[in-house]
Every structure is written in C-alpha cells, then in structure tokens.
Amino acid sequence: MLGKLDGFNRTHHCGELEISDINKDVTIMGWVQKRRDHGGVIFIDVRDRSGFIQVVFNPHIEKEAFNKADQLRSEYVIAVKGSIRKRPKGNINQELATGKIEVEGKQLKILDKANTTPFLIEDDVNPGENLRLKYRYLDLRRPIMREIIKLRHRVVKITRDFMDDSGFLEIETPLLTKSTPEGARDYLVPSRINAGHFYALPQSPQLFKQLLMVSGMERYFQIAKCFRDEDLRANRQPEFTQIDIEMSFITRENIFELTENLLRDIFATKNIELPKKIPVMTYQKAIDQYGLDKPDLRFDMKLKNISDIVKDSQFKIFSNIVQNDGQVKGITVKAGAKFSRSEIDDLEKYVKLYEAKGLAWIMIKDDKIKSPIAKFFTEETINKIIERMEAKNGDLMLFVADQPDIVATSLGKLRVKLAGELDLIDKNKYEFTWIIDFPLFEYKKEEGRYVAKHHPFTAPLLDDVDELDNDLDKIKANSYDIVLNGEELGGGSIRISNKELQHKIFDVMNFTEEEIENKFGFLMDALQYGTPPHGGIALGLDRMIMILANTDSIRNVIAFPKTQKATSPLTKAPSKVDKKQLDELHIDLVDID
C-alpha cells in the first residue's frame, strides 16, 4: 500500500509544534532527516517545510511501529501518528525550536523510500555547485535554501499587497515580443508561422508599461521575468525578475516616496529599518567621491583629486596625464603602512583589470615617507598631497593617473575591495541612497555614436529641446537609481511623453527615419493620442533577495538557476532539437564543430 494515506490525515507541521501541544494526538508527515537507533529505542527526526521534530519509537509503546522504524533511512517519506509529550528531564535540547517536546510514535507509514542522496540534506555541507544544481530538488530540501525560497515568496507577497493597497494594477505583458535594437543581446524565438521572423524575449516590459500608461491604466506593476543574452556573473542570470512599476501624472519625487515605502515594508522582513527619507546624491558626486555610480556608503575612504598639486611636478607620468585631460586621484588606506611590497603589487594587478596603467603609492611609516615616487616631488608637494589625502602616520596612499573614467572605475573598485579585505564594513549597516542626474547619453566608441545611458525613452532634464543640438555629454537625464551598500537595487526614469521629443532623441542617436518607424513605430503612433506624463522604476528582485538572505550568489536565490555557461545541469538545457522541429521553424544549422 505504498504511497496511500489511508487513515492518515496530517494535523500539524513539524516545526510548528510547541509546548502548548502537549498531550495532543497528532499526525505529521515529512522526510526522515536522521535516524538514531539505540537498539531499544529509535529516534527519528522528521522534517517538513516548517522545520523538524523528534519522534521516539519505543517497543513498549507500540511494537509494530518500532519494528517498522527500524527500516527507516534518510529521506524516506513517512507519516506518523502519535502524541506530543514533554521530553524527559535532562533530555531537553535547547538548540532546537522543538527541543522541549517530542512525538511519541504510535503508528508509522512509509509513504516512499529513498536512495542514498548524493549529498547530505544539511546546511553545513558543501557539495560542489554543479552537483547541487544537478540535484537541485535535493539542494532545496536543505533548510538554508528552503528559507531563502520562503523569504522570496514573502517579499513578492509583500510587494503585491503593497502595490494593491497603493492602487496599482498587476498586468501581464507579452513574453513573445519584438526585438529591441538598443541594450542587451536578445534571446530570440523563431516563428513557425512566419518563416524567417523572430520574436524576442523581453529585456524588460519597458515599452508595454509605457503603452499601458497611454491606455490610461495609471498605475501598473508586475513581477516581471526579464531576459538578457549576455555573459553571466555571480549576480547575473540570463533570466531574472524585476518588480516593474509605472505611474502616470507623477514626478520623480512621487516615485521616490512610493519606492521607499515599498522597500520599507520589504526590508522589515529582516528587521532592517529605512531612514525616513533616503538621501539623494548626484551621479557626478558619486563618481567624484566613490568612483562608481553605485557607491557603498558604509565606509569612508573617499577618492581625492590631487591633479592640481602634481600638475607641474617633476614626476612626468603624473604631470603629463594631467596636462592631457587626465587626472590623478588617490585613496588613503588607514593603517595601510603594514602592506608589504608584494601586497601592493597585487593591488596594482587589481587596478590593471580596469585598465589603469599602474598604481603609485606613498606610505607614511614611522613618520617617514616611503615611496618609489617621492623622489620626484619637493617636500612641499609631498606635504600638500598628505594634507589633501588626509593621511596620517601609518597610512598608505594609493594613486591612479589616467583618463577620468579609468581613474574613477579602478580606484572605485579598489576602494570596495580594500574595505572588504580590511574589514571596514559594518555588516549590520544598510546605507541606501538615490543616485540622480545621470548623463542622458554616453558615447560608444565602437559604434561611433551616442547611445542612451539608461534607455532611449528617458526624459532629459532640460528646459529647451534645442539643447539637444549642443553638447550631448552635458545633458542630464531625469533618471534615478536606488543603491544599497554598493549594490544597484533598481533604477528608473521619468519618460518622454511627447512625440517630437522622442523623435529628436532617436535623431541624435543616429537612427534613420526608417529605423525609427521599423523599430519604434508603434510607440511613436501611441504617443500621438494623448499621453500622460509618466515614469517608473524597476527593482531587481533577485539582487534584493541576495542582500536580505545575505548570500553572495544569485543562484542561491533562484530555485532553478543556470551555470556560468547558461546551462542547466538539471535539465541539460539548452539541448539539440530534432531536424523536424528545425524544419518547421525554417531553420538550417550552419556547421558547428
């Protein structure tokens, strides 16, 4: 009768039983976490989604159940009838949530047997990630993974409740849609019915949510799957989830307020409090002081510009770079004078990853200057540098001289790396900030044209459209990112709600009339029929869960993630398909080795 529940009706979940349930008759169901067989008495930890509880089988209580318990092995699925009782004195386990009580097992039913699992179903095992992904259904049995999945559910539920309370409609948008020319590489889906034509999976529901504003839906949100065919990282998967929001008749500040209130509810799940108002920082300030547009504000070590001090120095590397539109900036590592030469060499290797050509350094050790470059500077210059860098005895100053973007990125990344290694980051701190006033465009050398830094539907911050005929580098966008502890949680913008302006933006990005029509004709059409001012934001759900769950891999917060090569060890996707399928899709494969 394997697998039949006859006579057994689950009454309680294992982890929810407590002292007040003593003397109750209960029926629990779950997996055998552990069998401890003492010959005369057998202990079974039974685990379900809620946690686990110890069941005792004693031959003097129920001989038959005891005998059956002898057959149990790890991960067998069982149903147990019994009664809750207090554990005998001296046998209380304070470590466990259910450690004061136990189930006296009276009837046992084996619902399914299990092979020995490839790894133990425990939190403190460390199987290779490939194995975990291949047997993901077992990996998810581990409490640590189960709790992340539950956390993710709670966050989504909080979001839906909050958005509903705030007057938003949850509206689904197509997954089979049109390839967009800007942005990431699209995942394409061939059309059987339309030979040679392709759908694309959405990189985001961007245009649909704007069209919904034109539709008069006023407030839209969606827990939206997004797809980007780019290389993977520890925090990047080809398919990921955004909390996607769009509102009409609002300003940037309305979106800030709404987002902050939503985040306040979400972060409360982990007892993390948001400030009354999240501070705002300009993009320029973030780059100047932190080098990155997602500054980690939990520690100081700001970037300092010494270009003016070294501009006319004898150190040609510095002075030449400054005189050729470059700059020299540095960070001061408190107590960094303990760094060895080879450790500094490693730091130099690190900044070189970001195209810096070198890492200059000045150390103040035992009140003496130690530095390979000090000989090029007068004492006065050195003192000015020390003053600017706010360095003290025992500190280490590190400098990069290069074009401003390279200086910013390399020092910005170095700052974060050093803070981590020197343990400067208070793990209990949560520093939120809005970043505003991004550039509207950035110049792409490879393409020889300007592209939108956020996306091409972002409204510029300008008084006059004619400014778009001037210096494009200077134009700011009405866009914003929300940053937490150096991670970008999300970003959005006020959108263009005017056809002429939208057209002008496409123009300056070098789109031809024909391209505009082909790629965005439907948007341009829609903008002619009465478009409300609107804007929105998208929050990265996966990254938010990573922070809340305190894990450093996005794969840990997705039930069935993919490997770095975008494959699934579980399903073996992607895979080859039959010739017949390809024929129907009008697809010929070119030779691939």
Add this chain to the structure above:
RNA sequence: GGAGGUGUAGCGAAGUGGUUGAACGCGCCGGCCUGUCACGCCGGAGAUCGCGGGUUCAAAUCCCGUCGCCUCCGCCA
C-alpha cells in the same frame, strides 16, 4: 573573446615523481546498544585520481591538449 582558480570513493578533503597496496572525516552496508539529538562501540564495502596524449625504469604528482564548474575583465540600454 580574455585572465585566474578548481576537478582525487556518494560528499568533503590530504597527498606535487618511487615505503600511498591513495590518508582522514562524513555518508553507506552488517552487527551490538532504552534517551539520543554531530548518539556510541565493533566490523565491512566503496576510487577509470575529470578526459586524451606525451616525458620517465616509474605519473594523482611533470609537460601538452581538452572538458566541466567557479570568480573576474570585456559584455550587461
């Protein structure tokens, strides 16, 4: 496309040319055990050392190639 790391029983992991018939821990199998909860005790099974070449009297160990996984650069409006 590139750089680095890694791959040894089911899992974790030691071993960098020959006393290693490849350690150790967990798990697994058998036996004993009435209060364990990292149960304990006794016994046992289990390894193409990722794969393919090569060097050598001798390779897990050195060399070349290749594959998987991880981290990073590029890429990610």
